[in-house]
Amino acid sequence: SQTIHQWPATLVQPVGSPLSLECTVEGTSNPNLYWYRQAAGRGLQLLFYSVGIGQISSEVPQNLSASRPQDRQFILSSKKLLLSDSGFYLCAWSVMTQDEQFFGPGTRLTVL
Amino acid sequence: AQTVTQSQPEMSVQEAETVTLSCTYDTSENNYYLFWYKQPPSRQMILVIRQEAYKQQNATENRFSVNFQKAAKSFSLKISDSQLGDTAMYFCAFMKHPPGTYKYIFGTGTRLKVLA
Numbered sequence: 001s002q003t004i005h006q007w008p009a010t011l012v013q014p015v016g017s018p019l020s021l022e023c024t025v026e027g028t029s030n031p032n033l034y035w036y037r038q039a040a041g042r043g044l045q046l047l048f049y050s051v052g053i054g055q056i057s058s059e060v061p062q063n064l065s066a067s068r069p070q071d072r073q074f075i076l077s078s079k080k081l082l083l084s085d086s087g088f089y090l091c092a093w094s095v096m097t098q099d100e101q102f103f104g105p106g107t108r109l110t111v112l
Numbered sequence: 113a114q115t116v117t118q119s120q121p122e123m124s125v126q127e128a129e130t131v132t133l134s135c136t137y138d139t140s141e142n143n144y145y146l147f148w149y150k151q152p153p154s155r156q157m158i159l160v161i162r163q164e165a166y167k168q169q170n171a172t173e174n175r176f177s178v179n180f181q182k183a184a185k186s187f188s189l190k191i192s193d194s195q196l197g198d199t200a201m202y203f204c205a206f207m208k209h210p211p212g213t214y215k216y217i218f219g220t221g222t223r224l225k226v227l228a
Binding site for chain 1: 118145147154155156157158159162203207215216217218219220221
């Protein structure tokens with residue numbers, strides 16, 4: 001069966017520090033991968049998606065970047081965090097021929 | 113561009129009662145998918161129900177059913193016989209068909225509390 005992992009679960013970082021959040025998927029090949037940010041009262045905002053290794057599409061201009069170094073690994077990064085980067089970050093995957101997305105447990109990021 | 117609107121930020125319902133969560137969307141597409149996801153306090157997002165726009169029949173999944181009105185661009189979720197475990201944030205989502213990259217557009221969510 002397929003599983004999706006995210007770490008860390010919780011992170012507190014100072015403004016201006018770098019960020020690296022990792023997401024890995026097990027039990028499937030060549031998934032579509034997604035990073036979402038969930039802010040209070042704003043639902044889920046799609047940040048990045050990837051349809052293959054090294055293929056990243058950005059949905060909103062921001063302080064963040066994403067990379068996909070391996071088929072089932074998706075990384076969200078920042079060189080210098082801003083206060084506005086605080087939020088709950090969700091990774092998700094889907095199979096090309098299906099529409100349902102499967103979500104990870106999320107990372108709570110607090111930037112102080 | 114597509115938009116999804118959930119006009120009820122919070123709702124409550126007594127256990128065993130029925131509640132309906134509303135969702136409207138805006139799109140010029142003819143073929144698309146609509147979804148309801150549940151996010152309980154654990155924060156794990158779970159698919160509740162999905163509807164394909166080309167299907168006239170409303171989707172049902174046990175106690176969960178939808179009222180899909182394509183012309184009105186409305187997609188409400190009805191929860192029957194509400195249970196305490198239904199307490200969660202509920203998100204409506206839209207996805208264009210053919211899926212391509214399978215990008216979702218989410219609403220802002222409705223926080224549902226089931227009261228004992």
